[in-house]
Amino acid sequence: MRFLTAHDYGCVMIELPEALAEEVRALAFSIPEVDIHHASDGDGDVPDRIHVTVRYGLKCSLEEVQETVEGFGLGEAGLTGLSSFHHDDCAVLKVGVRSESLEKLNRKLAVLPHIDTYPIYKPHITVAYLKHRRDDPYWYREFREKHSWRFEGRSFSFDRVLFSEPSGEKTWIDLWKPNIDYGRLLEMGKRVAVAEIVEMKKMRCRHAIQV
DSSP, X not given: OOSOOOXXXXXXXXXXXXXXXXHHHHHHHTSOGGGBOBOXXXXXXXXXXXXXXXXXXXXXXXXXXXXXXXTOOOEEEEEEEEEEEEOSXXXXXXXXXXXXXXXXXXXXXXXXXXXXXXXXXXXXXXXXXXXXXXXXXXXXXXXXHHHGGGTTTOEEEESEEEEEOTTSOEEEEESOOOOOXXXXXXXXXXXXXXXXXXXXXXXXXXXXXXX
């Protein structure tokens, strides 16, 4: 997995829970090698990190992103099955994502300096980059019909995002932190433990008296 890869702009993304990410990888690696697009610059193929992009094209610092998303809260997302879209050199096989949380987070990040690479935000999970199948235009539809059931109706939650800087350095940012007084919890735990010990001693005393 690449952790340092230079890009022109920063990107905020969320990663899928590992169990769900493994299912996406399994589908990607089940595609015949002859159908996989290999870019000359090394990008393409199957994504290193199974993720949903929240916003690409950011021209700002880590601190600015942290301040913008701080306190956003827990997010929810649902999956809508497989689909594809086409670039000049390849086709992108993806899992559709429906999420008010992601749309809200995308708009929240729009206040930061950025460029828009797509006019409308449509969250998705890239499965693989494929060669064009101009000789078999129904291939994509048949693939979707065969495998969409794996993801339709699935959902997941997220409580942090990953910010990838133009340098390629990546940093996790929490969206939500539980409001827990750990000192108070520890004190309560001690009191419960003491109460249980006292009760056990009482039970032993009663048992000894009965005997």
